[in-house]
């Protein structure tokens with residue numbers, strides 16, 4: 186019987202297989218950042234171990250870094266201590282680090298692909314659950330905990346039990362104005378936040394094949410929000426095209442050998458998945474979340490659901506709690522929800538195509554009075570690219586704040602946070618209680634919806650703007 | 661890692677599903693660079709409410725958390741496991757755990773026990789009615805016992821063996837150093853490198 190993409194990559198990395206034990210997998214690339222590594226380095230130090238493969242390890246700073254005044258000392262002493270700890274550890278052990286202010290600094294999942302380090306058929310790990318992002322290249326990429334970070338540092342391997350595989354087949358074409366973000370939010374709403382548990386997802390089908398690399402990264406990024414540790418997409422010409430010429434992409438004869446190998450990384454026709462979900466792309470619409478987990482979402486044209494409509498008692502209770510926290514009423518049209526803040530950025534939607542999409546909507550328009558909009562590139566390089574295209578000017582002229590690269594408002598670890606009760610439309614990936622700041626309320630959206638929402642001050646899609654433009658004032 | 665053989669203690673019934681790791685330990689706690697001192701951050705937002713189950717006097721000193729389905733979803737932070745352990749929990753029972761959380765917990769010696777929801781319901785009822793009721797989590801026999809309840813649970817033999825003996829993964833892996841070196845010797849040259857060495 187044939188094998189799936191995930192099985193092929195897995196099999197190619199088995200260092201040791203023994204009955205009744207997890208497989209010992211070799212790790213091709215280990216990404217580090219300041220939050221989940223200090224205790225791992227401390228463990229190495231205590232046991233007198235070194236980093237086995239410095240040439241497969243790289244670190245950057247992202248979670249704690251401020252996005253303003255990056256040349257000044259970091260105000261929060263605890264954040265500063267964590268960054269300094271990373272710098273000390275990298276210096277002591279010899280790990281390549283891109284600190285704040287460096288041109289290659291940025292959110293770890295934006296940096297890996299942009300350097301060309303993330304490649305098809307590799308295993309990629311990082312102490313961060315959104316490592317699933319790298320699966321967009323046909324890599325087997327998953328988030329790990331700090332004990333595992335230490336394990337990989339010391340051994341360049343991980344003992345892992347092989348997960349099952351699930352195909353998410355997306356046929357047809359996405360309608361105009363519907364993005365990868367809408368697609369993945371719809372997938373999560375469909376299979377639930379636990380639906381992918383124990384599986385590696387493989388996104389396939391004609392709608393996926395048409396997506397750009399960056400859109401594929403948005404999809405794979407949020408696999409974890411469906412409960413799956415990894416999501417993958419088979420590499421194809423789009424993937425090779427993206428990689429060619431990047432700083433760490435193979436060159437010359439190595440490139441040819443690599444491409445030849447990469448082309449074998451497709452699920453065989455006679456391979457079987459343990460589960461399959463089929464989605465018709467043409468039925469999708471811009472999608473937003475109304476609740477406090479990423480599965481609590483609905484098309485923008487819908488209304489806030491009535492918890493009483495859920496048959497499952499635990500889902501009903503979850504919906505009740507979510508509405509209470511979010512300050513929403515059942516039946517309220519999603520389009521009527523007004524926001525205080527709009528955040529464009531994160532490892533889900535902080536790449537150049539995302540910034541272009543948001544800028545396109547904002548060009549010649551203004552952010553609504555009383556709305557704060559933050560635009561935060563996913564990496565310093567993305568920021569430079571945006572500036573070279575004049576996107577920063579578009580954002581600033583619209584009244585948005587243009588910031589330096591980092592995780593920013595994706596999570597409340599740095600100065601960019603929501604105040605209690607504040608509501609945001611955010612292109613990030615988690616709408617958990619307090620995720621963007623204590624008491625903050627988050628609606629997950631695409632960059633296009635974020636920009637349109639900023640203009641109207643309420644959840645909206647770009648299509649609503651053309652209506653607004655042709656509607657006489659006062660109506 | 662401390663070995664886990666069998667544990668008996670009072671319980672905290674947590675009737676919530678989808679408890680994500682942001683709820684278990686909020687992000688601002690992640691700035692610490694040690695593995696201890698996370699107990700005050702455990703369920704920090706909910707603990708503001710004096711009625712929250714963890715705050716009730718009769719639950720002080722409890723060591724077994726009985727949670728709703730999909731416990732530990734979201735972020736991969738191992739701090740969630742440390743927070744539960746720092747607080748004093750030895751075992752967590754749920755009908756379903758998020759994969760990363762489960763992996764992290766077993767690596768740290770916090771036993772995560774999967775039981776069917778009807779059994780979890782009965783444990784909730786029992787421990788809500790009688791806060792002094794004790795639950796025994798017996799890893800040797802792979803069994804959870806409480807008054808009127810005996811339920812078998814599954815755990816793969818390898819994880820069980822490591823927990824029972826308190827073995828640390830890295831030393832086990834390093835026994836296979838030869839296999840790792842052999843694998844490295846045949847890795848293709850086109851694989852990416854972060855350094856030019």
Ligand code: SF4
Nearest residue numbers: 315531532592595596
């Ligand atoms: S942008 Fe958000 S999700 Fe991505 S790594 Fe940073 S904090 Fe995590």
